[in-house]
Amino acid sequence: MKLVIGIVRPEKANDVLESLYRAEVRGVSISRVQGHGGELNRVETYRGTTVQMGLSEKVRFEIAVSDEFVQPTVDALCEGARTGDVGDGKIFVVPLEQAVRIRTGDTDMGAVTPVDK
Amino acid sequence: MSGATVLAAVAQVYTGDTAWMLIATALVLMMTPALGLFYAGLVRSKNTLNTFMMCVAAIAVAMVTWAAIGYSLAFDGDGSLVGGLGNAFLNGVDFAPRTGMTIPELVFFAFQATFCIITVALVSGAVVERMRFGPFLVFAALWSVLVYAVLAHWAFGGGWLQAGGTLDFAGGVPVEMGSGFSALAAALVVGARKDYGRQAMLPHNAMFVLLGAGLLWFGWFGFNGGSGFSTGNASVLAFTNTLLTPACTLIVWFALDLIRGRKVTAIGAATAIVVGCVAITPAGGFISPGWAMLLGALAALPSYAIIVWRTRTRVDETLDVLAAHGLAGFTGILFIGFFAEAAWNGVSDGLFYGNAAQLGHQALAAVAAPAYAFAATFVLLKLIGLVMPLRASEHDEAIGMDVTQHGEEAYVTGEGAILIAPETDAEPELPVPQPA
Numbered sequence: 001m002k003l004v005i006g007i008v009r010p011e012k013a014n015d016v017l018e019s020l021y022r023a024e025v026r027g028v029s030i031s032r033v034q035g036h037g038g039e040l041n042r043v044e045t046y047r048g049t050t051v052q053m054g055l056s057e058k059v060r061f062e063i064a065v066s067d068e069f070v071q072p073t074v075d076a077l078c079e080g081a082r083t084g085d086v087g088d089g090k091i092f093v094v095p096l097e098q099a100v101r102i103r104t105g106d107t108d109m110g111a112v113t114p115v116d117k
Numbered sequence: 118m119s120g121a122t123v124l125a126a127v128a129q130v131y132t133g134d135t136a137w138m139l140i141a142t143a144l145v146l147m148m149t150p151a152l153g154l155f156y157a158g159l160v161r162s163k164n165t166l167n168t169f170m171m172c173v174a175a176i177a178v179a180m181v182t183w184a185a186i187g188y189s190l191a192f193d194g195d196g197s198l199v200g201g202l203g204n205a206f207l208n209g210v211d212f213a214p215r216t217g218m219t220i221p222e223l224v225f226f227a228f229q230a231t232f233c234i235i236t237v238a239l240v241s242g243a244v245v246e247r248m249r250f251g252p253f254l255v256f257a258a259l260w261s262v263l264v265y266a267v268l269a270h271w272a273f274g275g276g277w278l279q280a281g282g283t284l285d286f287a288g289g290v291p292v293e294m295g296s297g298f299s300a301l302a303a304a305l306v307v308g309a310r311k312d313y314g315r316q317a318m319l320p321h322n323a324m325f326v327l328l329g330a331g332l333l334w335f336g337w338f339g340f341n342g343g344s345g346f347s348t349g350n351a352s353v354l355a356f357t358n359t360l361l362t363p364a365c366t367l368i369v370w371f372a373l374d375l376i377r378g379r380k381v382t383a384i385g386a387a388t389a390i391v392v393g394c395v396a397i398t399p400a401g402g403f404i405s406p407g408w409a410m411l412l413g414a415l416a417a418l419p420s421y422a423i424i425v426w427r428t429r430t431r432v433d434e435t436l437d438v439l440a441a442h443g444l445a446g447f448t449g450i451l452f453i454g455f456f457a458e459a460a461w462n463g464v465s466d467g468l469f470y471g472n473a474a475q476l477g478h479q480a481l482a483a484v485a486a487p488a489y490a491f492a493a494t495f496v497l498l499k500l501i502g503l504v505m506p507l508r509a510s511e512h513d514e515a516i517g518m519d520v521t522q523h524g525e526e527a528y529v530t531g532e533g534a535i536l537i538a539p540e541t542d543a544e545p546e547l548p549v550p551q552p553a
Binding site: 009011012014034036041042043044045046049050051052053054055083085 | 163312316512515516517520524525526529530532533534535536537
């Protein structure tokens, strides 16, 4: 089991959801985050106050998957989020100790397998 | 001119009329920022400022073009297609009233200027979220002269429609049909937003939309109530009709929402207020309060239908200017042909009161104004497009027009913002690594 964390452009979040859906990866959490990953800073001016915006808006995907789903998930994230410019984001894959589905108490593999209804 | 004639002319100014028209002018000017609020609420948060700025730009650009040449083309002389240049750069526009009026021409000029301004701002609703700001400024300047001033001359300035007998109280021809059908052309030339039809693009702040609609309605009392240019019967009738018509539109809109989606929607209600105000704009001083209420109810139907239908097409006329303004104005203009009542307006009867010819005059305007507005706007934007790209790049559109066009954001948090010393041009030291 792995936790796949993808940090992507907000404007590509819908595309990522779409490609995850096509890859049959279900069960994601997303959050809005701000960060810096080496992209060029935007300069903004507010009534004569000029600032460099060091942080960019990003959307963070968190997807817990079984091992054989890691690669399809990473591929889907890349496919959905890539524009080719600096600032497309990062993907981190980290080992996952345990997963529990709260409703049933299912653990691990059972918990990260989506329920088909 | 001798001193005596100047006195005679000035003596025709009525202070009560002038006082009301000064207030009405301010009310109509307020409608443009109100429209900015209405439009800004309807777009995504990353395009808030750009959308509002198009309305601010309309005030700047259209005011200047109106003073320079637009007013003159609309209101100097009674040429058939277009007025003269006698009043260009406010030449001869002073404290003396125009023939048959009781307010200084300066006030008349200012009042009409606010109409030109809001009409330019209305058209922006078709191209928000992707049109570059610079080309919009160029478009606004040219459109205010080539389309608005021409249509205003036809309907208000003694042009062929008005001379032929078309009744248009407060701007069904130049403002409502002029903006609505121009918006359709603009949407077609500029093209759809890149994610249109693929992703849901939702209004980011429904409160702005409601507040904007409320302020528009408030301002519309100056718009319609001032279009009698006095405190006389026509103004009073139009003022009260401006209260009645949108209320009836709201009720029918609620019913349509209930039938279609089982819930009455807030953004639908805001739209209904605008549709009702638009419908009564041409008819305000010409129909009885009873008929004004029927007009409000009827006007909801075609506009509602077009809004529902339009989103299923590939035409990204983003904020439905055609439905809310073009079509509701069309309904109002035609309605006059049926229900105008000389007993109320002192001018003319409609078909219902035995004057079928009036319907003909109204139908002519309902064909000619949309045709001219659509064709002229289409050609104008195509020509501007030859000189400069109308659209932002896909990349800029994705990031949002606020940052890419204005270098600001509407909802900035300030987190991670590094102050650049205002005194120096030196590159500030950054606590973060730069790309190689």
